[in-house]
Amino acid sequence: MTEFNGRQLFLLKDLKVVRMSEERFKRRIILRAFAINFLVLIYYYGFTEQVKQYRGLNKQREKSLTSDFILPYIKIRSDLFIAPKYGILSCGIRKSMSQLLINIMCLLHNETEFQNQNRSLNDTWMSERVCSHKDTHFHIPQNKVEGIPNLTKFAFIRDPFDRFISFYLHICKNDNGCWNCGDDLRCVVKNVYKSLKSYEKNPDESTSSLVDRHAAPISWNCNFQETLSQYHLIKIGVNYDQRQSAINELTEILKSNVGETFHGTHKTSARRKAEKQVEEDTIVRDYLHKIYFFDYLIFKFNTSHLDMKYQKLIHMMQKFKYNHSGFI
Secondary structure: OHHHHHHHHHHHHHHHHHHHHHHHHHHHHHHHHHHHHHHHHHHHHHHHHHHHHHHHHHHHHHHHHOOOOOOOOOOOOOEEEEEOOOOEEEEEOOOOOHHHHHHHHHHHHOHHHHHHOOOOOOOOOOOOOOOOOOOOOOEOOHHHHOOOOOOEEEEEEEOHHHHHHHHHHHHHHHOOOOOOOOOOHHHHHHHHHHHHHHHHHOOOHHHOOHHHHHHOOHHHOOOHHHHHHHEEEEEEOOOHHHHHHHHHOOOOOOOOOOOOOOOOOOOOHHHHHHHHHHHHOHHHHHHHHHHHHHHHHHHOOOOOOOOHHHHHHHHHHHHOOEEOOEEO
C-alpha cells in the first residue's frame, strides 16, 4: 500500500506539476499578448504624434524658407475674353501667347467681321481691330463670369523664367518701360521683386501697374485661387515647334496654323543673351526663384533648370501635398 500510495502520491504530484506548467504557459501567452498590444499602441500613437510633429516642424521650416518669396494667389487685374456662341472663355496671361489668344478669341467671338476685315491670327494690338478691350461683350469682367453657366475655360501658361525674359525684352529693353533700367537685367529683376512685394501687401487691381501685370506670378491671374480646377491649362514651350504643339491642343476649335506675332522675341540674339545671364547670374537667379517659386510648385513646371536647393524644397513641399489652397 505504501508503494501504491507512494506511487499514487507521485502521480498526484506529477499531475500538479503539469497543471502548474499549463498555467505558467497560459500566463506567458497572456503577458506576451499584453506586451505586443502595448507596443503596438505605443508605436501607433507615439509614432503618429512624432510624424505630426515632424511634419509640423517641416512646414514651419518651409514657411521660414519661403518667407521672403512672392506669395501665390494675390489677385491682379486679368483679361478674360468670351466667345458666347461656343461657350468658351479664355484668360489672357501676359507674355504667355496672350496676343495670339486675343486673336483666337476675337475670331471665335465674331468670325464674319474678323474675316471681312481680313484679320490674321498674327495681328497685334497696334492695328485697328474688330475686337476691343472696351467691348464688355468680348472683354468680360470677372464678376460677370460667375453668372454664365457651362463655360469651357482655358489659358496658356509658360515657364516662369522664360516668360520673365519675354517681359524683360519687350517691356523693359525695347520699350524702356521699367524704372529706366534699360537692358540692365539686375536692375529690372530687383525692382520687379520690390514692386510685387509692395503690391502683395496692399493688393488693388485698379492700381496695378503695367509692369506688375506683365511680371506677376501666373497664380495671380485669372482668379486662380478659386477657379484653377475649372481651367484647361495649356503649357507652351520656348521654341516654335513647342508652341505649335500647344496650339495643336486647340485644333478642335481653331483648325488653323499659327505664325509669329510682331513682338515675338524667342528667336532673337537679345533673347539668347538674356537667357545666358539668367542661367549664370546668381543675383538674377536668386530674385527669379523668389518671385516665381510657387508657380513652379502649383503648375508643376519642369524644375530641372532651377537651383538645386529650390528643387529640393519643391520636392519636399510636394511630398506633404501642397495644393492650390495650401497644405492638405
